[in-house]
Amino acid sequence: MPTLSGKNRAKTAELCHALADETRLDILDQLKDGERCVCELTDAMQAAQSRLSFHLKVLKDAGLIQDRPEGRWIYYAINADVVEELEALVASLRVMRKKGRSDSRC
């Protein structure tokens, strides 16, 4: 579970960093409807193969996508579990309704 504070904070930052690039958002948009192999992505997007490979690795290292080798191809798909964790993370940002100041002062 990625969290704002504590020992998982670095993992949270890594997850968000994986989302912080337009090429990678494009990839996720392509994967939204199901798995795709790299050559399909290369066709659909305007990106050199090594560039795609680089970004797929960033997404995979962050845990956002999974790969499934099949013969000569490797199929990538969004990791549904991590998406649920992301939802929990964003939910933790919901502002407390009590606008209450703390008792600290400068």
Place this chain on the structure above:
Amino acid sequence: MPTLSGKNRAKTAELCHALADETRLDILDQLKDGERCVCELTDAMQAAQSRLSFHLKVLKDAGLIQDRPEGRWIYYAINADVVEELEALVASLRVMRKKGRSDSRC
């Protein structure tokens, strides 16, 4: 509304980039329970003032936080609207249940 594709994609990347740093996650964690001025954050966290100011600007430019000047202090708070937009964005990553391959091929 930040989206995966289309003209808001850059805004989405900016939002996620703002979340992709441990110092900024710390700041958001501090703001979770209500607004704080910079000096309170400086006390609570282990960060030089100029460093905090830099990261507050990143968060503010991305729309994640708002500021409210009051006398000599500036109070920062999480922007609830943007959090809701983030929730919608993450929801759009939910995997379609039909694992169906598309009709494309390599």
Place this chain on the structure above:
DNA sequence: CTTATACATCAAGAATTCATGATATGTCAA
């Protein structure tokens, strides 16, 4: 066994991001 295809990885450089220390701006108090 040779060749083509799908993909990963590497090396080098450009661009961006971040940290730090110094300086600037504005507000309040004495």
Place this chain on the structure above:
DNA sequence: TTGACATATCATGAATTCTTGATGTATAAG
């Protein structure tokens, strides 16, 4: 008006990230 405090901004350098083109590896077809 002088000085202290809260905060922003700037300049510099270090570190990280991204792109590109070249090379490596595995698989499959002929």
